[in-house]
Amino acid sequence: MERSTRSPDDAIAALPDDQRDDIAALDAILSEEMAGLERVLWEGTFWGGSEQRIIGYGADRYTNRSGVEVEWFLVGLARQKDHITLYVNVVDDGAYLIREYGSRLGKVKVGSAHVAFRHASAIDTDVLRELLRRARAVRGLDAGSPRQGSPQPG
Numbered sequence: 678m679e680r681s682t683r684s685p686d687d688a689i690a691a692l693p694d695d696q697r698d699d700i701a702a703l704d705a706i707l708s709e710e711m712a713g714l715e716r717v718l719w720e721g722t723f724w725g726g727s728e729q730r731i732i733g734y735g736a737d738r739y740t741n742r743s744g745v746e747v748e749w750f751l752v753g754l755a756r757q758k759d760h761i762t763l764y765v766n767v768v769d770d771g772a773y774l775i776r777e778y779g780s781r782l783g784k785v786k787v788g789s790a791h792v793a794f795r796h797a798s799a800i801d802t803d804v805l806r807e808l809l810r811r812a813r814a815v816r817g818l819d820a821g822s823p824r825q826g827s828p829q830p831g
Contacts, residue, residue, distance in 0.1 A: 678720065678731070681718040685716055685732040688718050688730050698797075699756075699796050704732060710806055710810060715734070717733050717750070730756070733749070750764075769811075775791060
């Protein structure tokens with residue numbers, strides 16, 4: 678996947694009505710909690726070969742297992758065919774934060790660095806905000822901090 682020249686707002690506006698409201702509501706929360714960090718659309722072929730569009734919040738660079746430096750995002754939001762995916766690429770004490778918060782987020786399916794759910798209403802927004810604030814704190818990105826990120830385990 679690569680950074681797109683297309684804006685996240687344009688990508689949201691292009692979604693069908695029944696999907697746009699959920700993504701716009703979550704984007705508003707993510708944009709507020711990740712204020713001061715970049716917000717960019719990533720497009721292209723994702724792992725597994727599917728074409729994706731992910732709104733990324735916060736810049737990150739890390740070296741993957743193959744030794745290649747990769748540019749990515751700290752938090753990502755994507756509308757999939759049948760669900761919404763929220764990625765949180767932040768590790769604390771050797772584990773992805775999403776694993777710690779997943780059971781409290783609401784009616785979600787928890788993966789190693791993401792949760793999937795059908796509608797924004799499935800998410801406990803107070804817990805989501807807590808997760809995002811913790812992610813910023815773990816990465817040294819508390820509001821007002823100029824630092825964009827630091828390497829993560831690949």
